[in-house]
Amino acid sequence: MFVVINSNLAAEVGAILLNSSARAPESARKWLADVFCQWGLGDDYIGRTVVTELVTNVHTHTDTEVIPVRLLLEDGRPVVEVEDRSDELPIVRDEDGTAESGRGLLMMSMLVEEWGVRALDKGGKVTWARLGG
Numbered sequence: 001m002f003v004v005i006n007s008n009l010a011a012e013v014g015a016i017l018l019n020s021s022a023r024a025p026e027s028a029r030k031w032l033a034d035v036f037c038q039w040g041l042g043d044d045y046i047g048r049t050v051v052t053e054l055v056t057n058v059h060t061h062t063d064t065e066v067i068p069v070r071l072l073l074e075d076g077r078p079v080v081e082v083e084d085r086s087d088e089l090p091i092v093r094d095e096d097g098t099a100e101s102g103r104g105l106l107m108m109s110m111l112v113e114e115w116g117v118r119a120l121d122k123g124g125k126v127t128w129a130r131l132g133g
Contacts, residue, residue, distance in 0.1 A: 054080065056104065115128060
């Protein structure tokens, strides 16, 4: 499910800044796994998959140099947020068996409870995904 929202009522509980590079998704995965372990959140597979997709999209499709990544708890469920400097909304592409890329957001949307985008007053956006509980 894709939802556009204007505000986020969850409290921030963890954050990291990553230099935009081909290694950023790996760094984000390792960070998220560490946080899940420290907070006793259980299986981190979906969280690692989601943060990988969102950070990869920022690195690949925007000119953002530093990528803020946050992990929040909302009613006990993890929410992954990734910020970028682009005002363009992410696009979920139709399933195409011949395409070599472009399936990440479609796959992610099937794994999470819901996801969306919120615009930032200073420009750019936050793409977020609420993981199931």
